[in-house]
Amino acid sequence: MPPEPPAHIAPLTQAHAEQVLEIYRLGIEEGDATFETEPPSWEVFDRSKLPDHRFVALDSGTGDVLGWVAATKVSDRCAYAGVVEHSVYVHPAARGKGVARALMSALITSTEAAGIWTIQSGVFPENTPSLALHHHVGFRVIGTRERIARHHGRWRDVLLLERRSPEIL
Incomplete structure (x- = not known):
């Protein structure tokens, strides 16, 4: 019998709140x-994330909980209905x-099923593991926002x- 996978993917719900916010806090502390500077309350987190596009x-x-991914709308304008921004933390x-x-993979599957054609993210250049992950799953760097914030x-x-x-044309 093949070994059981180390993790399975499930929808992110309030039941995961404490562990999700702790993983977020650990990511914040690493600095990249x-x-x-601190994780939000569960209520703020929950309101800001799209319910159909968040997983643990x-x-x-x-x-x-080993990690989480969640997407947010980038704009309320109709023209951007197919564009989301995401975060992923492990x-x-x-x-x-x-x-x-x-x-x-779960995020890409859910967004494509919903007709979303673009997932975007902002990543510090020093966060090389995140850049490698994103490249591996089909992201490309489209620009650098120089000295965008302190x-x-x-x-x-x-x-x-x-x-x-490539599925949504």
């Missing part, structure tokens, strides 16, 4: 994941095991990445 990777043995102890790739007292660049769906 986001401009945020759950440990197959314990049920613990617990430091679960990295390098394909968790982020599985989460991104983070812990210093100006930071952000690479703008996007994945255009």
Whole structure:
């Protein structure tokens, strides 16, 4: 019998809130994941994420959350109805095991099924693991937002990445 996969993907719900926000906090503390300085409350997080496009990777043995991915609208304008921005975070102890790739696959599947043609993200250039993940799942760098904002007292660049769906024409 083949070994059980280390994680399975499920919709992200309030039941996962504490672990999701803790993984977010750990990513914030590392300093190269986001401009945020602390995670939001669950209520703010929940309101801002699109319900059909947010997932968790759950440990197959314990049920613990290993990582999460979620998308937000980029605009309320009708012309941008097919464009979302996403975030993906994996617990430091679960990295390098394909968790982020599985989460991104779930997000891509759900967005394409909904007719969304572009997923975008902003990534610090120093976050090379994130850049490698995004490249692997079909994202490309479309530009650099130089000195876009200050983070812990210093100006930071952000690479703008996007994945255009080959399925939605």
